[in-house]
Amino acid sequence: MIGYREATDIRVKSAGDAPDRTRLSIKVDRVRHEYISQNGERVVALDDVSIDVPNGQFVAIVGPSGCGKTSILNMLAGLIVPTRGAVSIDGEIVTGTSRAVGYMFARDGMLPWRTAQANVAFGLEVRGASKAERLAQADALLERVGLKGFERAFRSQLSHGMRQRVALARTMAIDPKVFLLDEPFGALDAQTRIVLQEEFVRLWENTGKTVLLVTHDISEAVAMADRVIVLSPRPGRIKSDIAIDLPRPRDIESVRFDEKFARLARRIWRDIGVRGGGDIA
Amino acid sequence: MTQFRLVVADRRSRFPVPSFGLRVLFDPDNLFTIWAWRLALAALVIGGWQAAAALRLVDPMFLASPVAVCGFLxxxxxxxxxxxxxxxxxxxxxxxxxxxxxxxxxxxxxxxxxxxxxxxxxxxxxxxxxxxxxxxxxxxxxxxxxxxxxxxxxxxxxxxxxxxxxxxxxxxxxxxxxxxxxxxxxxxxxxxxxxxxxxxxxxxxxxxxxxxxxxxxxxxxxxxxxxxxxxxxxxxxxxxxxxxxxxxxxxxxxxxxxxxxxxxxxxxxxxxxxxxxxxx
CATH class of the missing domain: 1.10.3720.10 (MetI-like)
Known part of the structure; x- marks a missing residue:
């Protein structure tokens, strides 16, 4: 109950307000992550990674597959614990799953026995919101992601793009302070991907939420983010940290033909080092 | 796409059926046809069983006739x-x-x-x-x-x-x-x-x-x-x-x-x- 009320308060406050960019939202502090692989070897996924993200910034992390990009998100979501170092959100060190975080994956995770509406309402339901409240909220969010009229549809009746929209609405319903996106558009076809990127940016701009996007699509990173961080191959270290000074509000589709866009994208391609034999999955 | 359509077209009859009006007799989607076949099959089995008992093909000690079973019930x-x-x-x-x-x-x-x-x-x-x-x-x-x-x-x-x-x-x-x-x-x-x-x-x-x-x-x-x-x-x-x-x-x-x-x-x-x- 209390958790839900807090969430609504934050939404009211943050709507339209400019984020206080001087405050730190995410701090990844000298993090190292090791794990034991299936054949018993110790693998260093991340080594000495530090990232400071101010409130309201949209940061994309790119890098070759296996460089530990997703590990950073999992740490922030409280799903794994760093071997060394610490991660914090709003100044508090993350020790377990937190309701302040909205995590979205490449796979939609829709409960197949629930309608789109009930799927979107899931987060509010586990927070104890009343049925009327959560269903009204779910309907409003479904409309915002362009799924009006599909409230009663089941997963099996929706296309991949629509399922991912439901996942987006579900994540927005809990009104998180921080969005963690793990290749949320990666499983979509090229056109749907751009439409959804555009929609996410449209919904996100002016909310003042912090976003951390992990992707291997460099165009996606440059088109959407304020800042792109390039990780090196395993063990992942920060190779470069590039400010994307393209204007906002941004048109995801046409910004791709911008000269500055091309320059930034080329620079990132070079940093990732495709020609140097790096593996881009 | 093509393959999908082929499968759909194939669903109605899995084996070749003569086409001169007999199709309805073997139509797997016709409920009436299916029930007619079921009844015919049941009648054949029970009738054969009754006939075998009546003609003393089987010793009634080992196998009771359908009529005898009904009488018992x-x-x-x-x-x-x-x-x-x-x-x-x-x-x-x-x-x-x-x-x-x-x-x-x-x-x-x-x-x-x-x-x-x-x-x-x-x-x-x-x-x-x-x-x-x-x-x-x-x-x-x-x-x-x-x-x-x-x-x-x-x-x-x-x-x-x-x-x-x-x-x-x-x-x-x-x-x-x-x-x-x-x-x-x-x-x-x-x-x-x-x-x-x-x-x-x-x-x-x-x-x-x-x-x-x-x-x-x-x-x-x-x-x-x-x-x-x-x-x-x-x-x-x-x-x-x-x-x-x-x-x-x-x-x-x-x-x-x-x-x-x-x-x-x-x-x-x-x-x-x-x-x-x-x-x-």
Whole structure:
């Protein structure tokens, strides 16, 4: 109950307000992550990674597959614990799953026995919101992601793009302070991907939420983010940290033909080092 | 795309059928055709059976004619013996099923939810489940007497493992994406279990229940056949000892009817609960 009320308060406050960019939202502090692989070897996924993200910034992390990009998100979501170092959100060190975080994956995770509406309402339901409240909220969010009229549809009746929209609405319903996106558009076809990127940016701009996007699509990173961080191959270290000074509000589709866009994208391609034999999955 | 259309076109007739108006006779989608064939087939079997008995092709000592079976069933109903014996068998079946299903679901959920328990217990479960427990029926009679208890225990021992294993499989087959989603959406362990794991396991649990209901009846009948005062299984034994094949086949017909009803009942309950799909 209390958790839900807090969430609504934050939404009211943050709507339209400019984020206080001087405050730190995410701090990844000298993090190292090791794990034991299936054949018993110790693998260093991340080594000495530090990232400071101010409130309201949209940061994309790119890098070759296996460089530990997703590990950073999992740490922030409280799903794994760093071997060394610490991660914090709003100044508090993350020790377990937190309701302040909205995590979205490449796979939609829709409960197949629930309608789109009930799927979107899931987060509010586990927070104890009343049925009327959560269903009204779910309907409003479904409309915002362009799924009006599909409230009663089941997963099996929706296309991949629509399922991912439901996942987006579900994540927005809990009104998180921080969005963690793990290749949320990666499983979509090229056109749907751009439409959804555009929609996410449209919904996100002016909310003042912090976003951390992990992707291997460099165009996606440059088109959407304020800042792109390039990780090196395993063990992942920060190779470069590039400010994307393209204007906002941004048109995801046409910004791709911008000269500055091309320059930034080329620079990132070079940093990732495709020609140097790096593996881009 | 092309392949998909081919499959659809192929669905109506899987084997070549002569095309001069006979198509309706072999139309797999025509309900009338299908029922006509079913009735014809039943009439053929029962008629052939009656003819074999009437023409004395088979010794009536070994095989009762359908007419004789019907005569027996009529007397059986009129004398009221049908109700006494059916009721005993049904009571034992329902009791064994309810206990086995309840505890089986519970144990399946606990074991399915714990990797540790699952790993420790799997070999034992496999042994117990593959053991032909009906072979233990004589021991159950010795341990629990010739009354209802031994039959209930036998039915329980069959249902419990069937339901346990299907429940456990249902819990383990939950898509990890779904539990992960629930976790990052802030669901507590309890909520995750109730709203995701339990819900996701329902189809598999029901498959186990449907099988369990039939096995419960099987266990009870076998138990009654070994030693009992009442019950349809005991009746089968009594009539076969006394060389009354009409009685044996008559009681078998009643058992078949009960089995069909049980199956229908569980299927209906499943379909009714299937409405969990439409609301949150």
């Amino acid at each position: 009529f007397d059986y109903v009129v004398s009221g013996k049908i109700w006494v014996n059916s009721l005993v068998t049904l009571e034992e079946t329902v009791l064994g099923f309810a206990l086995g299903a309840g505890l089986g679901i519970l144990a399946g959920l606990v074991i399915g939810g714990s990797k540790f328990l699952e790993r420790v217990l799997t070999p034992f479960l496999t042994i117990f489940n593959s053991l032909p427990r009906v072979a233990l029926a004589p021991m159950f009679i010795i341990w629990f007497g010739i009354g209802a208890l031994s039959k209930v225990v036998l039915a329980f021992s069959l249902v419990f493992f069937i339901v346990l294993i299907s429940t456990e499989a249902g819990v383990r087959s939950i898509d990890p994406d779904l539990t992960m989603m629930a976790k990052v959406m802030g669901a507590t362990d309890r909520q995750r279990f109730l709203k995701v794991v339990l819900h996701g396991a329902v189809p598999s649990i029901f498959a186990g229940l449907r099988l369990g209901a039939i096995y419960s009846l099987l266990g009870v009948v076998v138990g009654e056949m070994i030693a009992a005062k009442w019950g349809l299984g005991q009746q089968v034994m009594e009539y076969s000892y006394n060389y009354k094949p009409a009685g044996v086949f008559g009681v078998l017909a009643i058992l078949a009817l009960i089995a069909i009803c049980l199956n229908e009942l569980t299927t209906r309950i499943e379909r009714h609960l299937g409405r969990w799909k439409t609301e949150d």
